[in-house]
Amino acid sequence: MAATEDHLASGRMTIWEHLAELRTRLIRCAIAVAIGVVIGYVIYSPLFSFLAKPYADLCNCDPKFIAFEPIEPFTTRLKISTYFGIVLAMPVLLWQIWRFVTPGLYPHEKKYAIPFVGSALVLFAMGAGIAYWTLTPALQFLQNQAPAEVVNQYTVGAYVTLISLMMLAFGAGFEFPVLLVALEFVGVLTPKKLLSWWRYAVVIITVVAAVITPSGDPISMLALAIPMVIFYFMSIAIGALFQRRRRRAVRGDDVIT
Numbered sequence: 001m002a003a004t005e006d007h008l009a010s011g012r013m014t015i016w017e018h019l020a021e022l023r024t025r026l027i028r029c030a031i032a033v034a035i036g037v038v039i040g041y042v043i044y045s046p047l048f049s050f051l052a053k054p055y056a057d058l059c060n061c062d063p064k065f066i067a068f069e070p071i072e073p074f075t076t077r078l079k080i081s082t083y084f085g086i087v088l089a090m091p092v093l094l095w096q097i098w099r100f101v102t103p104g105l106y107p108h109e110k111k112y113a114i115p116f117v118g119s120a121l122v123l124f125a126m127g128a129g130i131a132y133w134t135l136t137p138a139l140q141f142l143q144n145q146a147p148a149e150v151v152n153q154y155t156v157g158a159y160v161t162l163i164s165l166m167m168l169a170f171g172a173g174f175e176f177p178v179l180l181v182a183l184e185f186v187g188v189l190t191p192k193k194l195l196s197w198w199r200y201a202v203v204i205i206t207v208v209a210a211v212i213t214p215s216g217d218p219i220s221m222l223a224l225a226i227p228m229v230i231f232y233f234m235s236i237a238i239g240a241l242f243q244r245r246r247r248r249a250v251r252g253d254d255v256i257t
Helices: 002-010 013-043 046-061 072-088 088-105 107-144 156-175 176-185 191-196 198-213 218-256
Strands: none
Touching: 013 046, 013 072, 013 088, 046 072, 046 107, 046 156, 072 088, 072 156, 088 107, 107 156, 107 176, 107 218, 156 198, 156 218, 176 191, 176 218, 191 198, 191 218, 198 218
């Protein structure tokens, strides 16, 4: 046991220790999500009212939805509870990811845990917020594509799936810079490489934004792609700053030894 703890503290772990550590982290993540799902199931009514607001703003009325199947209201409640559980458990999920990665970092680099988790939470909230804010004009754009003979009225399951996936997709997309910076921290990527790939990155980001945007409308796609491009260059700057500090820290250790 003492040897294992020494390995964890120093960042030297065998493959079996890595697998055991991964299993522990996944179990904790699953428990956190399950607790969030239960809470979401209990507070379902205010959650549904919150999600229905973009459509209410569009029609300027008290929105009404259709349920074609007897079980659709129940499955919709489960969907909302599950999505809410994932969002509520996000701090735990991000913390577990960080703790799994930290054995590969230097001791002085582990102090970035709180900034890593905090920035990831803020970015996820920003992405979900932008998706929520852009849903009304996105729905307006989609409705304008239909002829006058088409009456727009949504099933409750389809609408909840759309807005929930939009918010999750934007939130996940806004985690893009955190992933890049983390890869720079562990040495998988370098700012120089990322900068040399910027043209390809812009094209790939645009394609990915178009693919993961559930509504498929240009308003939502641009609302996701433009921030991701900006975050790409911000990640390069952060990575370059981190590399400079790491070199200074290594030189300082060399001088001391």
